[in-house]
Amino acid sequence: MKFTDFNLKPFINKTLEDINFKETTEVQEKIIPLILKGRDVVGESKTGSGKTHTFLIPIFQKIDPESDTVQAVITAPSRELATQIYNEAMKFVANDDRIRVVNYVGGTDKNRQIEKLANSQPHLVIGTPGRVLDLINAQALKTYTANTYVVDEADMTLDMGFLTDVDKIASTFDKKVQMLVFSATIPQKLQPFLKKYLNNPVIEKIASKTVISDTIDNWLISTKGKSNNNQLLEIIKTINPYLAMIFANTKERADEIHSFLVNNGLKVAKIHGGVPPRERKRIMKSVQNLDYQYVVATDLAARGIDIEGVSHVINDAIPRDLEFFVHRVGRTGRNGLSGTAITLYAPSDDSAIRDLEKMGIKFSPKVIKNGEIVDTYDRDRREKREKTKKELDPTMIGLVKKKKKKIKPGYKKKIGWVLDERNKKQRRQEQKARGRAERKAKKQNF
Structure with a gap:
């Protein structure tokens, strides 16, 4: 489907043309018409599916630039994600400068924001839940006039403990406000919020055709008792990536990797919750300007951040929450480009790898040999051989x-x-076992 089929305002079509958006993604095709009709929506789709423009396009279609009131509010759980949405929104404003869009996040001057709000209210508010709520509580930001509220990355909002703030923001709106909730997953703990605020919502679950993009090579490398730091350095020197994101499970581990790689003469940035807001903002700008070849990050800090041109993702370890594996790997291989994901693993990770394989994720076992990354044997070969002997x-x-x-x-x-x-006798037993397994599989599928 083409965006021109939606009969959008000329400045929206001009913006979409400027950013080379012609055909809709699946989530956009299904959900934009619902939002334009005024329906409450719960959109569940994976990172990189085009969610941001799914809600921005209908919002700009409905905004009346002549009215000096808040007409839409969007909250996102991290400063980086809110800023990313803001930057996309400003591309529309470039073609209609009458529309006022603001970005309210922590680490910025709250008093100055309050002073500006005394003179005029923005049409579209984008921000983190904490700062938006602060401005509402200060009676500076008048959100009660809004007709649309978007909760972006709802599962991450819940994980980071911001759902209480989002609940308080939602309670300031008129009952007729259109509620749009977007998330990669819809956890059970989110259900009470959805029931409380959404009116007969349309729930659209956009299933991924593949768990990870088929443009991504997904490699598995055993640490074999070596230190992860030395393995990471060896991998990095072997692949010499255009831009690599290295994921760590904790802030402490991210700091450790960052120091080690910097001490080995590499240009490395780090993004995690312990990095001060101003510094994170500066780092993100530098990363976008390709001042760094490597970015070390934690899951929550990196979730939803769209860094262009990531050629490689390296997992220092398998994430504790396996869902994050898909988010990590999804940082590369975007927009039809090829990418490579490399995961370091120890023998103790076998059960986690099996669980990922059950999710439909396929790995290619690799080993570093003579300065190259080459194919190696299946990690289960010894176990299979022992089983055959037994x-x-x-x-x-x-x-x-x-x-x-x-x-x-x-x-x-x-x-x-x-x-x-x-x-x-053995063949008969094997046939019976296969028959039982097939019947069991059919029953489970049914």
Whole structure:
């Protein structure tokens, strides 16, 4: 479907043309018409599916620039994500400068924002829940006039403890406000909020055709008892990426990786919750300007951030929450471009890897050899070999050995008959086992 099919305002079409948006993504095709009709919507789709423009386009379609009131509010759980949405919104404003859009996030001058609000109210408010609520409580930001409220990355909002603030913001609106909730997943703990504020919502779940994009090579490299730091350095020197994101499970580990790589002469940025807001803003700008070749990040800090041109994602370890694996890997291979994801693992990670494989994620085992990353054996090969050995019947092994020896023809014939019978019996047992497995699989699928 083309964006021109929506009969949008000329300045919106001009903006979409400027950013080379012609055809809709699946989430945009399904949800934009619903929002334009005024329906409350819960949109569940993976990162990188085009959610931001799914709500920005209808918001700009409905905004009346002649009215000096707040008409839409968007909250996002991190400063970086809110700023990213703001930057996309400002591309529309470039083609209609009558529309006032503001970005309210922590780490900025609240008193100055209050002073400006005394003179005029923005048409579109974008920000983090905490700062938006602060401005409402100061009676400076008058959100009660808004007709649309977007909660972006709702599951992350919940994870980071901001749902209480979002609840208080939602309570300031008129009951007729259009509620739009977007999320990669809809956790059970989010249900009370949805029931409280959404009126007969349309729930659109956009299933991924593949768990991770088929443009991504997904590699698995064993640490084999080596230190992760040295493994990371060896991988980095081997691949020499255009731009790599390195994910760590904790802020402390991110700091450790960052220091190690910097001490080895690499240009490395780090993004996590412990980095001061102003510094994070400066780092993000530098990353976008390609001043760094490597970015070390934690899951929550990096979630939803769209850094262009990420050629490689390196997982220092498998995330504790396996859902984050998909978010991490999804930082590369975007917009049809190719990408590579590399995951370091130890033998203790086998069960987590199996769980990821059950989710439909496929890995290619690799090893670094002579300065190259090359294919290696399946990590299960030893286990499979041991299993095969265990399955051999000791009696049959003895009979086979006897048959090879020089013995009387009659006895040899008898051994052959016994072996044939045992082979038939084993085949029957295997057929029965396969039949049971197939029936069980059909039952589960049904």
